[in-house]
Amino acid sequence: MISARTQKILDGLDELFPDAHCELVNHNHFELAVAVVLSAQTTDVSVNRVTPALFETYPTAADLAAADVREIEPFISSLGLYHNKAKSIHDLAVGIHERFHDQVPDNMDDLVSLAGVGRKCANVILSECYGIPSLAVDTHVYRISKRLRLANPDDTVYQVELKLRRKIPEERWIRTHHQMIFFGRYLCYAKKPECARCPFVPLCREKNKNL
Ligand code: SF4
Missing domain, CATH: 1.10.1670.10 (Helix-hairpin-Helix base-excision DNA repair enzymes (C-terminal))
Incomplete structure (x- = not known):
């Protein structure tokens, strides 16, 4: 009680x-997952500045997975830790594409198995993508x-x-x-x-x- x-x-x-409400701008589960990983130790406003061009160039997990990490870096270079973040979102996309058939998982165990996704990010994804209480x-x-x-x-x-x-x-x-x-x-x-x-x-x- x-x-x-x-x-x-x-x-x-x-x-x-x-x-x-969630202030990370996104149009689908993939975009939200990437934005959440990018938001570590930076503001949502900073992430929202870089994601439009990033998602225009890499609109799907398959597209981002196929990119070279060095090609991703310039899109997010205004964010701190951008070398690590470029690798994280690349590896995240590889995981979503190859292991989950381009679908962002809807459960904690699978989410935290993805690159860059800890318990906090997973909880945000569960609630924002799937409305699962988190x-x-x-x-x-x-x-x-x-x-x-x-x-x-x-x-x-x-x-x-x-x-x-x-x-x-x-x-x-x-x-x-x-x-x-x-x-x-x-x-x-x-x-x-x-x-x-x-x-x-x-x-x-x-x-x-x-x-
Ligand atoms: S520290 Fe925060 S919660 Fe506490 S009184 Fe000040 S504004 Fe309110």
Whole structure:
């Protein structure tokens, strides 16, 4: 059963970000999978700048799999770690093309067997591509879960995910994931959170940290 405290947080997030959604621009499962892998340690805005030309040149997993990694690099050179990312999305495309017949897998085990796809990326793909209830713990969800005492300060990413799954009703996982990301992106920043306009001050472990 959901606690009154968690319910307050979910209600507050509903009020703040009723329309929270995935901000990675994509038109199909393949594009989403590539965009998610590219988004590691960079912003969705940066990824959205490079993907239109990338997908125009390599519209399918087969096309990207057939490319040389060095041909892919210029398309994503504005992103950090672009050498590694070019190899990751190339190998991801090879896996999707050769092992999964050009279909992005719809289960965790197969997804994490693909290059560049960890548990976080897999959770995003499961929820965005297939509507499967999932809770991806990215840097925002990780930080906010701890600040709002949904997790302990020393919890690992996986422990945070398990706690969120236990505390939040399954039908809310996808929505809450997006709302926590919006909250982290647009209000509860890592360095200078805007506590003055936050409804969760009484619930927060790090409230008014800038005052
Ligand atoms: S009170 Fe400040 S640190 Fe705490 S959740 Fe709100 S914005 Fe974030």
